[in-house]
């Protein structure tokens with residue numbers, strides 16, 4: 001019963017009233033008048049509705065003014081229609097209220113609390129009401145009146161509702177919630193917190209969250225936490241805590257202070273979640289990003305990081321910093337002969353052997369393929385470096401036992417020293433790489449230091465790369481075209497587009513020399529794009545003049561890695577309105593060794609376009625032949641090294657013959673490259689070679705010269721018609 005209820009009960013209990021009246025002298029007419037006045041004032045001004053009913057609820061003797069503001073109806077209306085208060089009850093609440101007031105009122109001994117109900121006021125607003133009814137009896141205990149008090153509890157009820165919702169939300173939240181008092185003692189923990197830590201509410205309440213600390217964080221960490229929250233801010237961190245079962249876990253947590261109305265901190269609330277799996281995934285991803293999957297060694301990225309830090313240290317300590325580039329000598333053979341699985345194991349064994357040859361603190365990384373790089377820190381003498389390199393070369397000259405195979409790998413080592421040979425990361429890489437190539441040239445299985453003479457070569461290379469970068473902008477590239485002819489008719493079918501660089505002030509440089517620089521720098525991608533566009537434009541111009549020939553362009557592996565290659569091909573075909581059969585892409589067999597997903601995706605896209613792909617220099621690569629069935633390859637070009645000695649070397653003749661048979665069997669066009677003489681041609685014809693290319697037919701020519709050459713053969717004057725046929 002609320003306070004007003006108690007008060008009213010006292011005021012209306014006849015025995016009590018009689019006692020108080022006599023004790024207080026209220027029976028005195030003046031005193032009584034005064035107290036009645038006070039009482040009227042009280043009920044007039046109190047926000048609760050006060051009313052007096054006949055015992056059968058049929059008449060309203062009195063209702064206080066608050067009725068009008070709470071019910072939104074006039075008091076007169078209620079006095080005239082005593083059920084008016086009931087008629088506006090919410091339909092869902094009416095039955096319960098009707099049942100409560102429907103009880104026999106004479107039996108009421110205790111105040112009656114009606115079930116809380118809603119009223120719908122004429123303006124449509126809804127209010128929640130809490131109401132009490134009190135029986136008023138005379139001295140003999142007969143029921144005289146029913147008085148009542150009704151309070152508008154809409155506000156408190158919605159606050160309560162909100163509180164209930166909030167409590168439910170926190171209880172059901174997937175986030176762990178913990179509330180402590182200002183001293184840090186736990187006052188509340190939700191089920192998610194119990195689940196995360198393994199402790200029950202009962203075990204947690206009154207304890208300090210220290211009970212889940214694991215000792216993984218130093219005191220400064222907690223000092224920072226307290227400093228932050230006591231200054232009124234939230235503290236966010238990933239804690240390493242310990243569950244009840246002793247297991248460590250990562251808890252991503254935000255701790256915030258809770259303040260009272262005066263801004264005083266009364267509590268702390270922590271919301272958190274178990275981030276163990278997330279942290280593990282992040283750590284795995286981080287490891288993957290910085291390590292080689294096969295060997296577990298650091299990769300190029302991590303090595304560069306370490307080298308960068310080592311350079312900074314070395315600058316201060318004035319110590320030398322040797323970088324050793326190591327390439328396995330026979331890895332390719334192992335891969336080709338014993339297969340990739342054995343090759344992979346051989347790489348793992350190599351990494352392990354290297355690990356035993358360096359000191360703790362040195363960094364070994366795998367750069368890819370069979371290339372490793374080592375950073376030695378804290379060395380002061382060049383002799384130490386030589387000794388280390390000699391030990392590595394010696395160790396790799398010993399065989400590896402890979403499964404049942406005894407594998408001889410050997411290695412060539414190039415060494416560059418910071419700051420003597422180079423002072424930037426890229427230059428150190430380049431210098432060590434150059435020295436390693438010198439070791440290869442010197443017969444493999446040895447080590448070489450970077451030298452001034454090598455430096456000059458590097459400078460030359462750097463100069464070449466710089467010039468190539470400008471060549472495209474300066475329009476210094478041109479294209480020469482070398483025809484391919486049908487055998488034995490000699491009619492041209494297509495022309496190979498060959499890149500030429502007219503470098504001002506320099507002698508002619510073969511693409512064999514500068515294409516590798518274009519590939520290394522990635523410039524081959526824009527240059528290749530330019531060449532394909534020009535070559536297709538040229539073929540379109542020739543077609544428009546009735547010269548129906550195709551064009552073949554060389555595409556290096558770097559271009560295949562570029563995801564834009566197929567789009568570029570499609571764009572050229574569309575722009576110049578060419579069917580795919582007029583454009584052929586020449587690739588080398590070695591590209592097929594790189595069976596990466598990206599390269600295979602490019603093949604797929606080209607196949608969809610209906611592209612013709614030719615294998616250039618066929619017979620010199622080491623790839624498996626199975627790709628001939630799987631990939632859209634339509635042409636095999638016999639490498640010119642087999643054609644060169646076809647007349648004198650029976651093995652070359654046998655290889656050329658075998659390639660032609662293979663092509664025949666698979667329905668491919670076979671082209672003999674490098675045909676220089678009538679005799680070579682006569683040796684090739686009986687093999688059934690489909691086409692030929694070489695100086696014997698024509699050297700590479702400028703577009704204008706090639707055009708005249710084509711016209712003579714494809715649109716000859718009647719008299720000259722058979723002259724060019726073989």
Ligand SMILES: Nc1nc2c(ncn2[C@@H]2O[C@H](COP(=O)(O)O[C@H]3[C@@H](O)[C@H](n4cnc5c(=O)[nH]c(N)nc54)O[C@@H]3COP(=O)(O)O)[C@@H](O)[C@H]2O)c(=O)[nH]1
Pocket residue numbers: 482496497498499510511512515531554555556616617640673674675676693694695696700
């Ligand atoms: N990725 C790209 N590579 C290209 C591009 N343009 C050329 N190249 C490659 O450069 C290498 C050298 O090319 P080049 O100096 O143009 O030599 C070509 C012919 O001139 C030469 N050839 C042709 N017939 C004969 C012959 O009878 N005798 C003889 N000694 N040489 C001859 O062969 C080269 C064409 O060879 P291939 O490509 O293997 O069919 C060369 O590897 C080019 O591929 C380019 O744009 N991109």
